[in-house]
Amino acid sequence: MPRNCQTSRQQSCNQVGLLSTQPQPAGPEVSSLLLFPKPNCHPNFFKKHPQEICQINCKGNSLAVVEKNGSVLIFDKESEHHQGLHKKPKYLNSGKNMKVHSLDFEAAHMLILSSEGKLSEHSISATTNKSEIRLLKELKSKYVVQIACGDHHSMALSKGGELFTWGQNAHGQLGIGNRIQSICEPQLVGDLRGIPLTQIATGGAHSLALSLSGAVYSWGKNACGQLGVGDTEDRYYPSYIRALEHEKTVYISCGGEHTAVLSQDGLVCTFGCGNYGQLGHNSTQNELIPRIVAELFGARVSQIACGRRHTLVHVLSLGRVYSFGCGAEGQLGNGDTSNQLIPLPVNLPSSWVNGGEFNQGNRTSEKVIKIIAGGNQTIVLCLKKQNPYVNLNGTAIAEDKEVDKWISNSDRKAWENIKKTIRLIFSSAACVNGSFLEKRDKHFRSCTEISGVDMSAVLLFYEKMNKKPEIAQEVISAVQKLLSSLSSSSSLPEGLRIYLIIPVLLRGQDNISDCLLVQLAEAILNLQQKSLEVLESLWSNLEIPFFMDLVSIHQRLSNTNLSRFITQVRHCKDVTCELHLNLTLKILQILYQVNSSAGFKIQENNFYLPEVKRILRQDWYWNEEKKALLKLTAYPCIFDMQDKIVIYNIDRQILCQIRNQNSFKRCFLRIRREHVVYDTWQILRNTPAETFKNFLQVEFFGEKGFDDGGLSQEFFTVITNELCCPEKQIFRNVEDSKLIWFPSQVPAGKDTFSLIGTLFGMALHNMKIAPFPFPLALYKKLLDVPPTLEDLKELSPIEGRALQEILNEDYDDVLENMMVDFTIMKEQGGSIVSVELKENGANIPVTKHNRKEYVSSYVNYVFNESVKSSFSDFRNGFLRACPAKKWKLFLPIELQTVFRGHTKYDWELLEENTNYKDYEKSDQTIKNFWAVFHELPEEKKKNFLAFLTGIDRIPAEGIRRFEFTIEDAKKENPDLFHPIASTCYRILMLPRYSNKEILREKFLNALKFYEKFGLP
CATH class of the missing domain: 3.30.2160.10 (Hect, E3 ligase catalytic domain)
Incomplete structure (x- = not known):
């Protein structure tokens, strides 16, 4: 708690200027004013009634007062000292018919802000003491709401959220870089575009800005650490004070070379120069990062104000003001001229402090204390709660009550003002970003994990505005203007909120909104990489319904653009919408990656485009639409696994066709079944890489049959079983998972893993199942996805x-x-x-x-490390034998499915997809066959698949696309009594059996023979 300072009432009255401490004719409601250091510095100043004052500003040796009627009085200490105590203050000629709202000044210049938001600058000559007044025409189109003056630089904040600076820039105090040493015309501080600012402040040569979410940005001179960034290097662009990111800052104030900030919880942090004790830390050391004033613990501070070398704080609950720092001229208000290193009470009338007559009963709620500090002066006002003293205005925002007035308005005269307000707010990123903040302080924690945006409020506003079309139209028009001015440089979460809000405002399905969404996509993709990463983090932390809505918007828009694109391709028109399509697809793909990194918050099918399936369902592979679709494989999120398989098939078909000039050739493997590994290795070692572009055809020595896909599938089944056999000791077999992995040591000169990789690549190029029991990690590594602990x-x-x-x-x-x-x-x-x-x-x-x-x-x-050599050989072999590149579309789990097939079976669907030759589905033999089949145990059913196709798994395309044919065997071979399978063509040759039990016996015998000898 602040310490008490025991000073007599008489001392206090001798030291301070005191107005209306005794009851006045107007009654006890009359306000009071205190001025430190001496009462005779500005005698005419005390003739002003405090309740008629809108603002007091004290800098250097002068006081400036803005009156309730909008006029300005200047009280100059030096002038009154030399020309007599009764010299009247001078009224400032601020311009014809101009009513002043507020002002700020330093020794060399003054800024005056009119009630209409127009800004004038007064350059005061030190020799003639005359003012040169000029209206800042550069800001004539801006409605200025806040101003601040440093020693030789100025700042102005517009209602639209833009911050302008001008003046000297030797230390970077303008925040626009170091190329310009001084400039007279206001310059936009580009790094703070999009940030909804609520306050600006200047020191001698440093500047600060405070956002609606309590983020503090500083720049300029930093010799004493007054920027709070942990060092003494000047900053030429705004820097975020990270040390304050959890403090919920609500007010900032700058001294000559020190800074004070006030948190929502009433804590005060100070930093910068401490030579005079102005930091309140019981020392004269400088502080390079914000440090809480420990002496004020337990006292909820409500106001702060910095003079040049001293600091004031007000504790509302006690009705007290405390001061610390330089007291050489008595500015600390404690009857002393020594410096104070800790906060001590300012001498106030007893009626002002807790327990006094002024704060008893209901009067406490009717009075407010206002503290002002500047230069070496301190002013304390005690005012009625309803008083004209100006409050700081910041960035304009769309508040709920105001929006409701827009909706309910029926006055055409008021409509013009409403339109102006809508255009102002929704054409400014800063205003939009500040309009939809969480009401429960979440916005104070604005970071890459928490956006601070109340997405429900955005959606509610969208629904409200659509109830009144003219409002929706004005909002959309303003957003159109906004999108053309979005900055690509902001990497701060506060500045990137706009990209969460705008899609909701444009979710209406019309041409204008769709065009603006494309423009928004372009703006997002123009963001710097760091900014895009922050935005991706904000996206990943959206609540699921809002993330889903964002994806849905871009999925719908991408599908619409794809449909237009394909239509133009089909009719051989100039393709004009391809750029728009690519922009929206890029955003959709980024959202997919965000979803993946977040653990798949929503299902992958939310990213698929229906238009893709419509195109791929067409029978002819080589039409222009499908060729056009291949261009879009940079965005794999729009394809499901079946689509990717079709795309990959098209890719490898095109590759093979180009190589063989419209006539397919084959890559032949003629091998002995009993020496399958040895023969295969011998052939592969001597096969040129170009040959692998051809499709595979396998022939087993001594066995009849033409390979139409079945024999090559059987080949991969047989050789996989051979290579993975534990006795071969090729792989590391993991007992507790029954999976295989590469060994950590490979004998020198051996090419085994290169050959296995080649075999693996051949399987994929020919779309055959190669059921190596690899973990998912292998497919991740092939796709350059790092394995994790889960793997x-x-x-x-x-x-x-x-x-x-x-x-x-x-x-x-x-x-x-x-x-x-x-x-x-x-x-x-x-x-x-x-x-x-x-x-x-x-x-x-x-x-x-x-x-x-x-x-x-x-x-x-x-x-990685332990298998670097063996996996490298495997990968090189794989790439050698898999020339088509569209396999990279697959996700690791999808690629694993392509290689290993499905092990979930729908036997009823298998029956439904079966074709018949010389049989009808209603024939008794067919009925008997399926009755027998469905009665078999699961393992026997899988053996039937292997008997028929060479593998007991369903291809990645799924059983729905898996077909085989049952034909009457006796048509071709009248002497055949047992069912046989043509693995080559997926044909089951089934003799006609009149008896179900005979069919069962013959069928089971055929399966037993296959299981024993491996021959269909």
Whole structure:
């Protein structure tokens, strides 16, 4: 708590200027005014009634008073001292018929703001003491609401949220860079565009701005740390004071070389020069970052004000004002001229402080205290609660009550003013960003995780404005103007809120809104990379319904643009909408990546475009529409897995057709079944890379049949089983997951993994299932997606769970007892050795502070470092044999499905998709066959698939697209009594059986034969 200062009533009256401390004829409601240091400095000043004052400003040796009637009086200390105490104050000629709203000044210049928002500048000559008045024509189109003067620079804030600066710039105090040393014309501070500012303040040569969300930005001279950014380097552009990001700042004030800020909770932080104790920290040291004034703990401060080298605070609950800093001229108001290093009370009349007559009963709620500091002067006013003293105006915003008035308005005369307000607010990013803030202080925590925007309020406003079309039209027109002026440089969450709000305002499905959404997409894509990353973070933290709505808007728009694009392609017209299509698809793809990084908040099918399926359903592969669609594969989110398979098939068909000039050739493998691996390796070693562009055809020695897809599928099934057999010791077989992974050591000179990779690539190029039991991590690595701990849990559940336990452990002593360090055990040369995960890892214990690094290093070693050589060979072989590139469209899980097929079966759908030759579905033999089939156990049904196709899995296309044919075997071979399968063509040759039990027996015998010998 602030300390009490025991000063006599007489001392107080001798030291201060006191007006109306005794009851006046007007009664006890008369206001009072105190001036420090001396009462005879400005004797004429005390003839003004405080309740008639709109503003008092004190800088240097002068006082300026703005009266209720809009006139300005200047009280000059030096002039009155030399020309007599009864010299009258001078009225400032501010211009014909101009009513002054507020002013600010320093020794060399003064700014005067009219009630109409027009700004005049007065350059005061030090030699002649005359004013040169000029209207700032550069700002004539702006409605200025706030001004501030430094020693030699000025700032002006417009109602539309734009901040302008001019004057000297030696230390960067203009915030526009260091190329200009001085400039007379106001310049826009571009780095703060889009930030809804509520207050600006200037020191001697430094500047501050405060946003509606309590963010503080500083720039300019920083020799004493007055910018609060942790060093003493000048800043030529606004810098965000990160040390204040959790303080909910509501007011800022600047001294000559120090700064004070006030939080919503009544805490005061100071920083900068402390030579005179003006920081209140009981020292004369400078502070480079904001530091809470500890002496004020427990006292909820309501106001702050900085003089040149002293600081004032007001504690409303106590009715007291405290001061600290330089007191050389008595400006601290405590009857002394010494400096104060901590806050001590200003001598106020007893009726002003807590417990006094003035604060008793209901009168407390009817009075307010106002503190003013400037130069070496202090002023304290005690006013009626209803008084003309000006409050700071900031960026204009659309408030709920005002919007309701717009909606309910029926006065055509008032409509013109409403239109002006709508145009002002919705053509300004700052105004829009400030209009929809969370009411529950969330906006004070505006960061990359919390936007601070009340999206429900945005949606409600959209619904309200659409009730009155003329308002909606004005809003859309203003937004159109806004979009052409959006900045690409802001990386601050406050400035990027606009990109969350505007899509909701444009969600109406009409041509104008759609065109503006495309323009918005272009603005987003023009953002600097850092800004785009912040926006992506804001998107990822939207509530699911609003994120879903955002995706829906861009999905609908992309589908519309795709339809227009395809129509133009189909009719061979000039394709004019391709640019628009690419812009909206890029945004949709970014949103998809955000969704993926956030753990898939919404389902992937929300990104698919219906128009894609319509095009792909067409029978002819080579039409212009499908070729055009291939251009859009840069945006894989718009395709589901089935679409991607079709696209990939088109890609490989085109590749093969181009190579063979419209006549397909084949890549032949003629191998012995009993030596399948040896023969395959011999052929692949001698096969040129170009050959792999042809489609594969397999022939087994001594076996009849033409490969129409079935034999090559059987080949991949057989060779996969051979290579993955534990006895071969090619892969590391993980017992607890039944999965395989690459070994950490590969014998020198061996090309095994290069050949396996080649085989893998051939399988994909020919769209055959190669059921290697690899974990998902393999497909991630092929697609350059880093594996994670979840992948290790899949490959090695025991290791994965152990690492998860380390991450979950809350107690350090438990981690210490685990005795884990930065090493990993691996098998080498038949023995187990320890490998360090980082330099000197054996001597680095795992703790709560480094356990994430340890787990990350462990996962990286298993999936990357330990298998670098073998996986590199595998990948090179894979790329050699898979020339078509559209496989990169697939997600890792989709690519895994393409290789391994489905293991979920819909046998009824299989029956439904079956074709018949020389049979009718109603024939008794067919009825008997399906009756027998559906009675089989699951394993036998899967064996039938293998019997028929060479693999017991369903291709990635799904069983719905899986077809086979049953034909009458005796038509071709009258002596055939057992069912046989033509794996080549997916044909089951079924003799006619009149008896169901005979059919069952013959069918099961055929399956047993296949299971034993592997031959259909």
